Amino acid sequence: MTAQAGRAGVVTRCLAAAVDAAVVAGMVVLLYLGLVALRFAWSPLTFRWPTPSAQVSGTVFVAVATVYLTVAWARTGRTRGAGLLGLRVVSARLGPLGWWRAAVRAVVCVVFPVGLLWSAVSPTRRSVQDLLVRSLVVYDVHRDGGARLGAAARTSASPDPVGQPSGQPVDGSQQA
Amino acid sequence: MQEREAVDVVTGVLAVAVAAVWAVVSPAATGVRAGLARAGRLAGVLVPERSVAALGARGARTRAEAERRASAMLATIVRQVVEAVLRVTNPTDLVRRHVDLDALAREIDVRAVVDRVDLDVLAARLDLDAVAARLDLDAVVARVDPEPLIKRVDVDAVAARIDLEPLVARVAPDAVAERLDVDAVVARVDLDAVVARLDLPRIVADVLAVIDLPEIVRESTGSAASEVVRDLRTESAHADDVVARIVDRLLHRQRRHPTEDP
Numbered sequence: 001m002t003a004q005a006g007r008a009g010v011v012t013r014c015l016a017a018a019v020d021a022a023v024v025a026g027m028v029v030l031l032y033l034g035l036v037a038l039r040f041a042w043s044p045l046t047f048r049w050p051t052p053s054a055q056v057s058g059t060v061f062v063a064v065a066t067v068y069l070t071v072a073w074a075r076t077g078r079t080r081g082a083g084l085l086g087l088r089v090v091s092a093r094l095g096p097l098g099w100w101r102a103a104v105r106a107v108v109c110v111v112f113p114v115g116l117l118w119s120a121v122s123p124t125r126r127s128v129q130d131l132l133v134r135s136l137v138v139y140d141v142h143r144d145g146g147a148r149l150g151a152a153a154r155t156s157a158s159p160d161p162v163g164q165p166s167g168q169p170v171d172g173s174q175q176a
Numbered sequence: 177m178q179e180r181e182a183v184d185v186v187t188g189v190l191a192v193a194v195a196a197v198w199a200v201v202s203p204a205a206t207g208v209r210a211g212l213a214r215a216g217r218l219a220g221v222l223v224p225e226r227s228v229a230a231l232g233a234r235g236a237r238t239r240a241e242a243e244r245r246a247s248a249m250l251a252t253i254v255r256q257v258v259e260a261v262l263r264v265t266n267p268t269d270l271v272r273r274h275v276d277l278d279a280l281a282r283e284i285d286v287r288a289v290v291d292r293v294d295l296d297v298l299a300a301r302l303d304l305d306a307v308a309a310r311l312d313l314d315a316v317v318a319r320v321d322p323e324p325l326i327k328r329v330d331v332d333a334v335a336a337r338i339d340l341e342p343l344v345a346r347v348a349p350d351a352v353a354e355r356l357d358v359d360a361v362v363a364r365v366d367l368d369a370v371v372a373r374l375d376l377p378r379i380v381a382d383v384l385a386v387i388d389l390p391e392i393v394r395e396s397t398g399s400a401a402s403e404v405v406r407d408l409r410t411e412s413a414h415a416d417d418v419v420a421r422i423v424d425r426l427l428h429r430q431r432r433h434p435t436e437d438p
Contacts (some may be wrong), residue, residue, distance in 0.1 A: 009417065084405065084408070087410055123424075
């Protein structure tokens with residue numbers, strides 16, 4: 001057991017972010033194909049494959065990523081990538097993050113993703129986004145939407161209610 | 177005819193001998209009897225009583241001796257006569273020719289004879305070991321024709337009367353298994369013939385119907401995926417610790433618990 005128990009480190013979080021980026025890219029592709037299908041259905045004779053500019057594509061990617069991250073963090077505290085790596089984003093009291101804080105954190109993450117690297121330097125493993133919205137990223141492999149964390153925080157005086165030491169963060173449950 | 181002539185001769189000899197003896201003894205006996213009668217009448221006057229008694233005793237001894245010698249002589253004569261007869265005759269042949277053996281046998285009450293036999297005594301006196309030792313079973317068995325016996329045996333009836341439960345209960349499976357040469361048994365099995373008789377497609381279909389193969393595949397796939405995810409999480413968490421230690425070393429920072437806010 002190491003001293004970094006409970007809170008996720010930079011490697012795990014980067015892996016989760018990479019998975020989330022791939023998920024968002026897939027969602028953008030699906031959105032593009034959906035729009036193409038609608039366009040083809042609307043006017044098949046004049047149909048041509050749309051060629052959006054990089055600016056439009058980037059804007060759509062940012063928008064989709066922001067919405068995706070906001071919804072994921074506000075509802076369960078974990079994205080697909082976080083679920084795969086066994087992470088959860090919670091408030092400082094280990095409760096739900098809330099919609100506004102989740103939205104702000106999502107915007108900052110999308111606009112300034114490099115801020116994630118600060119978690120490697122931070123002694124409390126907090127990124128820039130965590131510092132701004134006072135959030136935490138912890139190891140949590142359970143699929144209870146963070147209820148176990150909140151209950152542990154309310155009933156335990158332990159500074160580490162997550163109880164999930166690094167190096168042994170998982171118990172085989174699937175990601176949310 | 178020779179036998180008959182021999183019997184006649186012997187009979188003649190006996191007759192002559194008896195006549196000779198009688199001729200010698202009879203007058204003397206008559207004279208003695210008459211003398212004794214007269215002497216009896218005078219005895220009461222002239223002969224004293226003890227003299228008569230002595231003569232009577234002497235006569236009794238003499239008579240007894242005479243009878244003994246006569247009996248011995250007669251027995252010798254009869255024995256020799258019988259031996260002579262047997263030498264010149266064949267009794268078995270005589271019996272066979274002149275005796276109705278069947279009639280005699282019919283008159284024998286076999287049941288009464290059997291009833292008088294004490295089988296227990298006979299059995300007690302019977303030395304079975306000696307009998308068995310003298311018995312040549314190989315010769316007996318060699319003379320037995322098994323075919324009629326086999327045809328007369330009702331195998332189904334015999335099998336129906338066999339109580340297999342006690343037999344099976346007495347069988348020690350471990351001992352049988354230890355003595356069983358499985359390799360030899362398998363070597364004698366024609367596996368190709370066995371496989372040729374199997375309806376493999378139907379067997380496979382039945383097996384697949386019993387086991388839920390898709391469910392097994394799903395479970396195994398899910399288990400494998402879960403194992404991969406578990407390893408990924410463990411390794412990434414370990415990498416987090418490694419990075420944290422490196423950063424702390426670079427910054428010459430004493431490590432502290434990450435849950436403690438500055």
